[in-house]
Amino acid sequence: MEQLHSLFNQFPRFLFPFRQSHPQFPLFRLPLVAYKNVIDLMTSYEQVSLSLCSRKTKSIVKKIRHRPTSLQLWILKDNQVKVTTGHFETTNSVREFSVVMGVGERKLNSCFIQTVFIGEHRIPVRVKSNENGIEYLRTYWEDENLGLRVIADYVCDLFRVDLFGLYLMNDHRRMFDWLCNRQSYVYDLRIGDKNRISDEDFKYVVQNSNSEFLVSDAILSETFRLNNFNKKAEIIALVNSHWITIDNLMTVDALRLDVLTGKKFTNKEVNTFLNHWIHGGSSRLKQMQIAVTDYNEQEFLEGINVQESTPKRRNYKGFYEFDFHVTNTVHLVREDGTIASFGISAMNLFFLAVWPDYTGRTFESFD
Template sequence: MESPFQLLRLPQLAIAEVLNLLNIEEQIIFSLSSQRAETLFKFLRNKQLKPKLVIEQDYSSCWIGKYVNQNRRLSEILIHVCSTRERPRGKVEKVKMGNDLVDLWIDSKNEQFFVRTHWRHLEMGIFVVFDYICNLFGVGIFVLAVSREHRKMIQMSAGTPIEILDLHDIHGEIDEYDLNYILSEAKSKYLVICVPPKSFQLKGHHKNHFDSLIVDHACWVTIDYLMSLDCIEIRIRERWFLNEELNRFLMHWINGGSPRLKCFVADIRDFKEELALKDINVQETEEQTRIYKSLSKDLEFENLEIRRNDGVIASIKYSGETFSIAVWPDCDDTLHRSNVVEAMKKLIRV
């Protein structure tokens, strides 16, 4: 029996108006109804609506977070995406995503959408879904959080722009070979990495241009590796730097190294000013308190400053076995900073 309302028979202008009235769940369902519907949606959709995708692995579910255009004053909607080996309960539809036939079911709860797929190889299921949605809305990945099959996930996401890459090795899978591969091939603006303490050896220098690098259990991080980076922000935890190493890094910055660096935070035990700040001119200023708006966590400084050879000023602080440096001016004008900060807070400990 023919449906009384044939949406695809309307003029394209009318179809575009209807699509703009649909929520994200309805838009995805519409695009999956046929190849023509998918093609029309990509052509006619509201280009100002830019979902931000968050793919999370090995937690209660995978996430796709949607951050809409602020000028339209639309609320944030989360679409959770999960791939499971066990066939789920409830209504399951077999749909086509790209060249794959996918068992898919969608439901909603508390204004959040859940997109689930049944797949023997979990990583492939995740890839099929996020690849389809990235192509559907013409977007990259906002956060890719990986906790297993790290090498495979990075290989599968190659070519897709990634804002924040969060790598946690909770199962102890990453070996020295994998670590060097990740540091060489991972492409993202912000990298958060946490691996169990092991005797890793870095092979060569991996000159990725991360805006932000945050490392937990960072015993494998060398001072030479840090000086080879081109980052805006570097945070190193659970790797105790020697005073001489800190001095070497600061002198590297003073002499023009790491020119994009705005923030550096590292653990140092038994801090000795005469060694850590050897041959460095430290000035006390009249300004007593200054707040640096970091990409991940704001920092408070007092009145100690150092200068780069070109005159650029940075505040320094040693407190609670942590040494911090912030280069002024700070980065509070970073594009979409509020979204980045909120996402980073969820990925790293305060």
């Protein structure tokens, strides 16, 4: 336990001597309610660090710490397990993350003072600071992907929650299989490309995922195609997606669709999708952004009956930071009477916005 003594000297509010006779920590001489309050005042990083001192301290932290219902664990970029609190709702609020543990490469010539046991692994650790000066524990592994899985399992067990979000950066298929084996569902799945993912692994991940958020900026081969893309989600957002087709978009069941770069649709393809929507297709769709080649309103509205409204500036409040101003007086009406606005967004993308918006405001409420 002396191995973490210097780590806890980093905490100005909590100093835990390691050479005490029973009980080992003066903190635990206090009544249960008192030291529970102290633990609840700690940051998530401090709670994780305390838990690594011994099996007993891990058990205490795990059992008595306050469990906020809104606590979420994420694996994002930079091989870090991060925590955030506050409900992840369909509002335009910025998420604030704090790092609790990270993973780095263990090099042969590296010298480490402290080591800890995480599961069956004895691992070197250091206290590091992120770009904002916030401290976290960085662990060092010969296999960084293994380390990421081990520390994620440890923190999930300690806080008694599953991962809320995962960013697959490399070793994509193995990391995805590990995720599926440890929990049945992750809300937010992102496919990145630190090390290029194979076409087969991308197809495997996409077809087997059941996440509400599916986001990808993976770079795939020029010949890649995905014939079966009938996914159901809240958001599907694609970058570097040369492979996506208008038929793919018509088989997706999502509230929001974004195709941001790598693919430009023709006006005829937009016309095909709008006809599909008007006749009842993609019935859950609330908003869409796609890039269009040589945007021509007359061409993509060919054969579609549109309606005129009074000139009004309509502010559409969308899902997850998707707000824009509707200035187009022409709008679409689906067979069931649902109204949708369309136009070109500030990002120079074609957008479709289905009313009412996220706040419940209707198209007519602006008249």
